[in-house]
Amino acid sequence: MDSGSAVLDVQNLSKRFDMTQALEDVSVDLKAGEIHALVGENGAGKSTLIKILTGIQQADQGEVLLQGKPVKISNAQEAQSYGIAAIFQEPMVFPDLDVAENIFISHRDRGFFVRWKKIYQDAETILEDLGIQLDVRSPASGLTLAAQQAVEIAKAISLNVKVLIMDEPTASLSSHEVSQLFSVARRLRDEGVAVLFISHRLEEVFEIADRITVFRDGHKISTNPVSEVTRESLIQEMVGREVSKFYKSHEKTVQGKRIGSIKNLTKQPIFSEINFDLHEGEILGFAGLVGSRRTDVGLAIFGVTPADSGSIEIEGKTELIHSPQEAQKLGIAYMTEDRRKLGLAMPMSITENITLASLKKYLGLLGIVESPREEQTAGEFKERLDIKTPSLTHEVGKLSGGNQQKVMFSKWLNTQPKIFILDEPTRGIDVGAKAEVHQMIRELAKQGIAILCISSDLPEVLVLSDRILVMREGRQMGILEGASANQESVMALAMGQ
Amino acid sequence: MGWEGFLLVVLLLIICVNSFNSLAFLTVENQVNLFVLSVEKIIIALIMTFIILNAEIDLSVASMMGLAACALGWMVESGTSTSTAIGLCLIIGLVGGAFNAYWITIVKLPSLVVTLAMLIGFRGLGRVLIEDRSIRVFPPWFENLGQQPILGPLPLSILIFLVLLVIAVVILQYTGFGRYVYVIGISQEVATYSGVRVARVKTILFMVSGLISALAGILFSARLGSVRGDMGLGFELDIITMVLLGGVSIFGGAGSIYGVILSILIVLYLRNGMSLSNVTGHIQTGVIGVILILSAMIPNIKSWLESIFDKKYAP
């Protein structure tokens, strides 16, 4: 295939959902043999574009051209027949089936009979070509996330993919797995596949992409070769205004008294020998690459998945925490990174969600909930955090992402924690709203709460933290002073040098 | 209010049809009687509402009913005083429920499998106790328990149901425990991560289920005056139908007890109406089976209706 010719041409695509114009007059082209990155904030239209290309949605206006010919992609199967495949953050494998079977099961034309020998052989060949080593006879359930993604890619190859869409594929991968993924992507590019790479992580985009397209608010803003853009220019186009100081510079807070300590916390084989002190009013950042197991440490302290050994001492009381109830009694709160699945009861009202973790405070005679007090509390939080909603009885599921995050914050603040563990507090929140959240975190610290902030956003960690604990693959690599730390020193520890 | 409103209309329709069909329908005697005949099912339906809201299911209720009844008969036959035996049977119910709860909360097996196994197991234990026999050994005061009017025309069994009904409504709609039941049904993970004691809630629910099933078994024996190994066979059908028809989603987290109250009335009146029209018990069961299937389609029907509405009234 002539490298450089447009394989996929999207012209003047528009799509509207109810009140929102998800895409407006968007035109992008993908060339054979290139890695084309697509960046933009949440709601910029990236996922809508993917849905249209993979047949899940249909555009209102505009055309999609495949190798110069207009095509209509009405469903997933048609997308597949055109050679368009997508890999998502959460791979869709069949855990009980073998790797080889996973690769070939969606083939339409393999006939009625399954020829196992051929399937195993062909699977091994494909994986070899990609440079991936997997046992094709093992069930897919035992595979790591990265390996499952590899299987998905192998699946796409087996279907003679021409356009491979990768939607935030690196979000849950360790650094080693990311480089493996990138080498696979480069191999594909060299074989003439057009790779569309969507990611929030600009460092990765610069590493892997040939061209970069920016979306904002449903419009395509620009498409440029990677050599002609900088991080600042990208951010500016993504956000749409000059963001001079992206984050406020670090404010040094006075370190309060020691309120607790974690000693030798271990949970084999996930993490081991975690040691640190907690101080009132201090923001302790937990940095590390994905796979460093910081969330597991947080969950162990909060008692959801208790540690095996070590000690957790809070205000003089020492024990190993076995349940969230114990943790709450000690004044610990934990705000999850996954608010859809773990953080909020979507069909319930804002009020009910806010009081959920502290419901005991509102129970009167016979355990009956005292609604007036509940509503009062919810009203107070609505004011304090500026939660935008027509009413407090509104279903939480209908709120915007940012407001849902605020409800989650309220829920945990209402437990009056002494120690507040935040897990990726600004994930999936637009750049503009992130600053609001940072300010809120700083205010909480000023009130004397000890904050553990787990974050994969290095600039965020640097700007918020008084001290930074760096983890790598379940081990503690060191604790840095916030004021003197920088990207290099944190990354050095995070990568194990 | 949508679904409950619909149920109310259906209920009124059934009342009209029944009254039209038979003058006996609206008499106090008939009303009391039709409730007395099904009191075992409806008290279990109350706890089943909690369980299904919690995204679980208890298929062993009717078998526990049978087991408690058999145990009662066996104990009284062996010389235990009836009152003591009643107490022991209630404890058997609690223990059986705890047994279920153990496999569900600690071994973490799906409640469908556990209670299906115990549907077989409890029934089997009952047969071990009294084998194929039918036991008729109860003192007269026990046999009158169910029938004799205590408060006006209402016998003890109905009073028990009414008390349990009030308790159920208060707990589910007004207390923290009730809210926990809903949240766990919506998402067990969200509940866990919010500090809710999920295992404790489930254990309580299944133990209460066992207790109420045992109570139902005792009331059933009192009403019949005898016990047999196959008492209550197939009751779970009516019970689950009452709960689902009331608008409780089989997936948990959605529905209210008010709807279940209405659906209890609908099922009971429907059965009564059919009986008054000389429709056989078997056909009645078939009709209930159809209603069960239709009830499970309620969420689908709801969203289908909603989508039609939206299309019509969208700007």
Place this chain on the structure above:
Amino acid sequence: MVKYLSQVRPEKQRELVLLLLILLVVIFFAMMIPNYLNARLFNRVSTSVAIMAVLAIGQTLVVLTRNIDLSVGSIVGFTAYFVGQQLSHNNEIEPMVAVLMAIGVGALMGGFNGILVAYCRVPAIIVTLGTMALFRTLLVEYSDAQTVLTVNLPQWLLDFPRLNVLSHGRLHLRFVVVIMLAVVVLFQLFLRFSSFGRKLYAIGSNPEAANNAGFPTQRIVLISFLLCGALAGLTGFLFLARFGNITVVAGIGFELKSVAAVVVGGVNIFGGSGSILGATLGAILIDLLENSLIRWLQISEFWRDALLGLLILTSVATDSIFMKRIRLYWAKRHAPSTS
């Protein structure tokens, strides 16, 4: 030993464990009961297992897709009665036609279940709980409370259970057992070697992925219920042949036993894994235990159900704990290379 185990798939491991258990049970009872191990045991167990095994195979097809069919007992009862009645009124009906009639009626009833589950999106537990009652009602109404009597049935049917394919002294390989074996082999191969069979596993393993991949999920689920009903119909025919007298309570409780066999046989109740062979061995184990316990005078037959309930619990629990560990170990051994 460990190395060998790690090469073998989890499903095969379960089958081996079951074979071992069956062997142990036989040895145990041979020691406890005089004259246990003889031709009569084989003949009796193999004939009664044939009925449950065929039913268990049907249930397996449904369970693999993450569904369940509680109405099979009623389907067995209805088809047994229906065919019995037809034969009573008309002794001239060809055997083959009678069998096809049973299968056809069963398939229709299964199809009814399938449409409700696959296309109306009602959970299988509810649909089949409802049709369990509905089909039973159908049977009662259709029969008008009359029993099918042996005297009215054609001779070939009554002789059928004793029909032998091979005999060695007093050891008989009955025709019914051959039918069962044929069904086992047919479906085992079907599930392993046909792309339809593989899709069955896929749907149970990850329904969302199956939809995304564009599988005709609804059609496949419908067919699995159809086949289950068909096999239940076949079971009904075998039941009719074995017992002759069919009343309205025929087949009650069969659904539970078929689920027990499936679960004990290592089929995951959530679908996606398990084998026909496993389910058959599960049926054999359960039937063997039942037949043997009755003859072991210390245990009354009334313990049967209580023990069955316990057996189901322990197998699913063991599955849940052990198989997870074995699978994890297995997966680790085949982990991709990381430098």
